[in-house]
Amino acid sequence: MARRLHIPGLINVLEVTDPGEIRLLDGDSRLDRSLAPSGGVINRLRLARLRGAFVFDGEPLPALLGREAEGRESHHAELGRRLDEGAEAASWRQDTSFKTLLEGVAGQADIEALGPAAQGLLGRRFQDDYRADEATFAAARRLNDYPRVNALAAMRQRLSGQLRRDRQLLHERAQGDAMTLHATSVAVHNLVGALEAMRALVGTPGAASLPQAAVLGRCLSVPETLLRQVLVPLSTPCSPRRLVPGDLVLLRLAEGVRSSGDPGLAFMGDSWARCPARRFILALLADTWARAVAIRSGEGGR
Numbered sequence: 001m002a003r004r005l006h007i008p009g010l011i012n013v014l015e016v017t018d019p020g021e022i023r024l025l026d027g028d029s030r031l032d033r034s035l036a037p038s039g040g041v042i043n044r045l046r047l048a049r050l051r052g053a054f055v056f057d058g059e060p061l062p063a064l065l066g067r068e069a070e071g072r073e074s075h076h077a078e079l080g081r082r083l084d085e086g087a088e089a090a091s092w093r094q095d096t097s098f099k100t101l102l103e104g105v106a107g108q109a110d111i112e113a114l115g116p117a118a119q120g121l122l123g124r125r126f127q128d129d130y131r132a133d134e135a136t137f138a139a140a141r142r143l144n145d146y147p148r149v150n151a152l153a154a155m156r157q158r159l160s161g162q163l164r165r166d167r168q169l170l171h172e173r174a175q176g177d178a179m180t181l182h183a184t185s186v187a188v189h190n191l192v193g194a195l196e197a198m199r200a201l202v203g204t205p206g207a208a209s210l211p212q213a214a215v216l217g218r219c220l221s222v223p224e225t226l227l228r229q230v231l232v233p234l235s236t237p238c239s240p241r242r243l244v245p246g247d248l249v250l251l252r253l254a255e256g257v258r259s260s261g262d263p264g265l266a267f268m269g270d271s272w273a274r275c276p277a278r279r280f281i282l283a284l285l286a287d288t289w290a291r292a293v294a295i296r297s298g299e300g301g302r
């Protein structure tokens with residue numbers, strides 16, 4: 001059900017969790033991904049946090065670009081084709097970190113090993129020599145959490161220079177490439193969330209005989225929230241009150257997927273902003289699961 005928070009001059013937010021409402025609002029071109037300062041004080045603070053974390057060299061990271069951003073559609077379509085080819089060829093099997101992913105999911109390596117291994121594996125889809133370690137993964141986690149931590153913690157991150165150092169480290173390792181930054185700083189957390197859930201599942205009775213779709217349905221980790229900003233006034237059945245420019249609309253994706261079990265929603269498959277990594281991530285997870293199950297049953301799996 002939609003939830004509306006409206007205190008004039010302070011906060012104007014609409015939150016939706018229902019898959020139908022998520023799709024309806026996402027498809028409405030009067031809303032867009034925009035980090036431009038607008039709306040009440042709390043809306044502006046929220047947007048400033050996002051800019052502080054995810055704008056590099058003056059540009060928002062790829063999954064925060066507006067519909068009409070130059071090159072967005074063609075670059076992401078091209079990336080999708082390339083990642084689909086990687087999925088077809090199971091390109092991750094040649095990656096030096098894949099063994100750690102398998103051992104981590106099978107419970108034969110520390111759970112902490114999963115983060116840097118997944119970050120390195122994703123980074124090397126874009127830069128052959130991408131190097132991930134505990135420090136780069138910790139930096140990615142702090143950066144990704146920054147928009148959501150309380151005001152005091154955020155101020156500490158800024159004043160201590162931690163935020164700047166984290167951004168610098170991730171930017172250097174990504175050699176300044178925005179897509180590498182997105183994969184290794186933001187998207188990686190959904191991959192790690194899924195791998196951790198698989199690790200918890202693989203040791204439970206009957207796990208080995210679960211169908212692949214059931215495993216993915218239970219383990220897939222999706223972004224908590226997708227942010228949209230109202231650009232043009234609009235009335236919608238999703239809101240009791242007319243929405244006006246500067247209002248923020250939060251599409252609560254994780255809750256929508258959890259409560260409805262609607263797998264099509266996890267990567268926003270029918271959206272203008274659909275995730276180009278969908279096939280790659282699903283194939284990587286399916287292969288990792290099958291091999292981790294084989295390792296646990298003593299059949300090797302590599």
Ligand code: HEM
Pocket residue numbers: 033062063064065072073076122179182183187188190191194221222223226227253265266267268271272273274275276277281
């Ligand atoms: C489990 C892993 C992942 C999940 C669940 C996921 C999910 C999503 C979702 C829901 C969106 C829509 C965002 C929005 O509309 O605001 C999105 C967009 C996007 N994702 Fe992913 N993603 C994952 C991994 C990745 C990876 C590894 C990459 C590689 C770089 C990637 C690249 C992108 C890009 C570029 C967009 C923006 C698409 C556009 O605007 O045209 N994603 N993703």
